[in-house]
Amino acid sequence: MGRFVRSPKDVVTGLLLIFLGAWFAWLGSDLPIGRAIRMGPGYFPLVLCGILAALGLIILLTGLAFGGDAEADEDARRIAIPWQGLALITLSVVVFGLAVRPLGLGPAMGLAVFISAAASRRFSLRSGALMAAIMVAFAWAVFIKGLGLPLPMLGPWLGGY
Amino acid sequence: MEIFDHLALGFSVAFTFQNLFYCFIGVLLGTLIGVLPGLGPVPTIAMLLPITFGLPPVSALIMLAGIYYGAQYGGSTTAILINLPGESSSVVTAIDGYQMARQGRAGAALATAALGSFFAGSVATFLLAVFAPPLAEIALKFGPPEYFSLMVLGLVASVSLASGSVVKALAMVVLGILLGLSGQDVYTGTPRFTFDIVELADGIEFVALAMGLFGLVEIIRNLEDEHTRTVMVQKVQGLMLSKEDFKRIIAPVLRGTILGSFLGILPGGGAMLSSFASYSVEKRVSKYPQQFGKGAIEGVAGPESANNAGAQTSFIPMLTLGIPSNPVMALMIGALIIQGIVPGPNVVNEQPNLFWGIIASMWIGNFMLVVLNLPLIGIWVRLLTVPYHILFPLIIGFCCIGVYSVNNNVYDVYAMAAFGVFGYLLVKLDCEPAPLLLGFIIGPMLEEYLRRAMLISRGDPSVFVTRPLSAVMLGIAVLALTLVLLPSVRKKREEAFKE
Numbered sequence: 001m002g003r004f005v006r007s008p009k010d011v012v013t014g015l016l017l018i019f020l021g022a023w024f025a026w027l028g029s030d031l032p033i034g035r036a037i038r039m040g041p042g043y044f045p046l047v048l049c050g051i052l053a054a055l056g057l058i059i060l061l062t063g064l065a066f067g068g069d070a071e072a073d074e075d076a077r078r079i080a081i082p083w084q085g086l087a088l089i090t091l092s093v094v095v096f097g098l099a100v101r102p103l104g105l106g107p108a109m110g111l112a113v114f115i116s117a118a119a120s121r122r123f124s125l126r127s128g129a130l131m132a133a134i135m136v137a138f139a140w141a142v143f144i145k146g147l148g149l150p151l152p153m154l155g156p157w158l159g160g161y
Numbered sequence: 162m163e164i165f166d167h168l169a170l171g172f173s174v175a176f177t178f179q180n181l182f183y184c185f186i187g188v189l190l191g192t193l194i195g196v197l198p199g200l201g202p203v204p205t206i207a208m209l210l211p212i213t214f215g216l217p218p219v220s221a222l223i224m225l226a227g228i229y230y231g232a233q234y235g236g237s238t239t240a241i242l243i244n245l246p247g248e249s250s251s252v253v254t255a256i257d258g259y260q261m262a263r264q265g266r267a268g269a270a271l272a273t274a275a276l277g278s279f280f281a282g283s284v285a286t287f288l289l290a291v292f293a294p295p296l297a298e299i300a301l302k303f304g305p306p307e308y309f310s311l312m313v314l315g316l317v318a319s320v321s322l323a324s325g326s327v328v329k330a331l332a333m334v335v336l337g338i339l340l341g342l343s344g345q346d347v348y349t350g351t352p353r354f355t356f357d358i359v360e361l362a363d364g365i366e367f368v369a370l371a372m373g374l375f376g377l378v379e380i381i382r383n384l385e386d387e388h389t390r391t392v393m394v395q396k397v398q399g400l401m402l403s404k405e406d407f408k409r410i411i412a413p414v415l416r417g418t419i420l421g422s423f424l425g426i427l428p429g430g431g432a433m434l435s436s437f438a439s440y441s442v443e444k445r446v447s448k449y450p451q452q453f454g455k456g457a458i459e460g461v462a463g464p465e466s467a468n469n470a471g472a473q474t475s476f477i478p479m480l481t482l483g484i485p486s487n488p489v490m491a492l493m494i495g496a497l498i499i500q501g502i503v504p505g506p507n508v509v510n511e512q513p514n515l516f517w518g519i520i521a522s523m524w525i526g527n528f529m530l531v532v533l534n535l536p537l538i539g540i541w542v543r544l545l546t547v548p549y550h551i552l553f554p555l556i557i558g559f560c561c562i563g564v565y566s567v568n569n570n571v572y573d574v575y576a577m578a579a580f581g582v583f584g585y586l587l588v589k590l591d592c593e594p595a596p597l598l599l600g601f602i603i604g605p606m607l608e609e610y611l612r613r614a615m616l617i618s619r620g621d622p623s624v625f626v627t628r629p630l631s632a633v634m635l636g637i638a639v640l641a642l643t644l645v646l647l648p649s650v651r652k653k654r655e656e657a658f659k660e
Contacts, residue, residue: 009590013329013590013591016590017332020336020339027354035620036615036620036621036622037620038616039612041348041349041353044342044608044612045353049339052332052335052339059326081385081589082384086381086384089380090377090578090582092557093560093561093577093578096561097561097565097571097574097575100561100565100571100574101571108561109561109562113557116557116558120384122548127551131554132554134555139562150569151569
């Protein structure tokens, strides 16, 4: 980073908060604001957006001016972000959401557990499949039989209802 | 004495077979997750929230409360035996507890932790029973301006007591409030921040937010550093304390209980802060400070009592004012709302069964924990050999089905995934997600009281400073904020958290 940026982390945080403040303000731009005595649905959110952006600006400026905790930053940089884990965990949850209606709870659960298991470095096909099977059986026993959730194990695409 | 009538009512509720059963399940689960590192009470309670739908409110809250204080017990067991604190609140227990275990005094350390916790839990529960109703009585006299100021004070206080940057924590609170406002506006029915998606008309699902920010983020964080967990368990023997040990722990247990009870009530307080504070106090007042870090029994007795007392008294603001002092309490409020109960001072009077039932169940639960923990330690320790790469896919499975079953809405599942990614980004930027959750819960209430207050005052914002109670609370909030932002205090605070 350049010599004007003392704490890249704080600068990014500040920019993110300012962006979020602006984004929420834009999302709520068509909401009636009203007046202080009878606030419309847009009043309080707009105030909050202002505060959020202001706090973001403070963090941004301190990040430019002060070093922050350089030691901790150095420690943090040594930890690699587990991109694969992050992607697979997120994917497993999204796949569950996509599959639960058409395929039913059983396949959705199996897929989610299997995909997320692949996020570990110690993943093997056999252990992943085994865990998925155990969790499907468990979900059936506890959630459908035990708690009586109205979820079909097999969805319409697989001959369920 | 009125209080005994109330407690009798509470015990009659708590001693029904069903509630005893759920209390047992709660403390059992709590101990389990307390023992397992990488799985804390917040994601567990978030995962179980959907299951509590079908239960009566009392049973649901009894079980969830059991998980919270049960986790304090379980966390200390692993801290002592293998130097691996299962919970953040038992980090300091590991310092001296593990040293004691290495010197062959694991049994004494475990017994100290259990007895201290039990004593502190009982005292704190009693305090809760004594002080909660009058506090609720006072809160009933509050008008909208007082409520607004109280909530601001609660949020500010929780921010200033938390570790890390105050400005970032404040920003997280504000962001949480904004997210909490999503969905239909209470007064006009106008949808806000719903992206024109019908399924989001009711706003962001609380369970999805909590599971994403705490459950998924925790898993991704643990994947950063996958190391083999070598479990070297010290043999446990001699659970009895010697006379000399007993003498040495009495004062620390008492001090820890008082300290923890007080800090637990404060917003942002609770178990973790209490245990840290107690350890530094014990170190300072001890006759043998050089023993600390080398197996001083006081270093186990004080913090263990304090964290349990703090866990117990943090229920006071939640049950009487409807204000969460930490993320676990925010989840409890979520559970109440799901059950159709409006959290606030009315709970004590309108739901006496619920209120006194929970309090009585804490006594029973604490007793169960002592019985559960000391003889069964071997089983708990064996659980530690379950590798994390087996554990976390199962947690993902639970999260998915849990969040989906709340409304049978797939958008909640997607929201959970999104908050997982967003939460991880925040953590990487040193922004703790806990204040965000507090803001999310308080947000809608905050807006409602603000609007009502302004309506009453005819749009004059000075109402917040001309009503004395409200002015005092806002004054304390401003004072707390300036104090933590002052450079000299800031430095000391950072040192305190480093310790």
